[in-house]
């Protein structure tokens with residue numbers, strides 16, 4: 389096996405993540421229902437989602453964008469009562485969990501990472517989001533010691549992969565990108581020439597979803613991370 393460098397996505401590939409976002413979203417949507425006859429629970433969630441996509445350019449991925457988008461939709465729906473009822477404090481409080489939630493590894497991650505490390509693979513993390521938030525989370529990972537380096541990027545585009553590989557002086561043929569997002573983790577990495585391993589997660593955020601490109605190089609689709617032991 390010549391591919392000795394493994395790049396891992398972090399959120400929903402190594403640790404449980406989006407589940408917390410959905411919980412917060414549900415609590416805030418439920419609360420906002422008290423302020424509207426016009427929108428249903430599901431419609432409010434669609435509004436949250438659209439607002440987050442709209443805010444990505446300015447606020448990036450992660451809890452800051454998420455919280456800010458909830459606030460914007462909240463004030464649209466509740467009008468002046470957003471301020472009189474101090475809904476921003478309610479959202480702030482509800483969203484706290486996103487910043488200090490314990491990092492919970494996905495089943496099989498610890499064993500698999502240790503196994504791959506023992507087999508001599510060099511492992512790295514590529515994650516997107518705020519530098520401060522993601523640095524803190526990577527450093528708190530109970531499996532941090534197995535990763536040689538990590539990269540926090542604004543988006544995960546072909547050019548981001550190319551830049552990282554160039555800085556590491558690596559040939560994409562010798563690298564794998566492993567992740568749960570068809571768009572950022574798989575298709576963009578493939579366009580940069582990396583081999584890819586797609587491990588779907590039930591919580592993958594809808595804007596990250598798309599068809600896996602049929603173009604070479606190859607993509608392995610696995611049911612869970614433990615199956616990497618059979619592939620590598």
Ligand SMILES: [Mg+2]
Pocket residue numbers: 397398399400401567568569
């Ligand atoms: Mg992910």
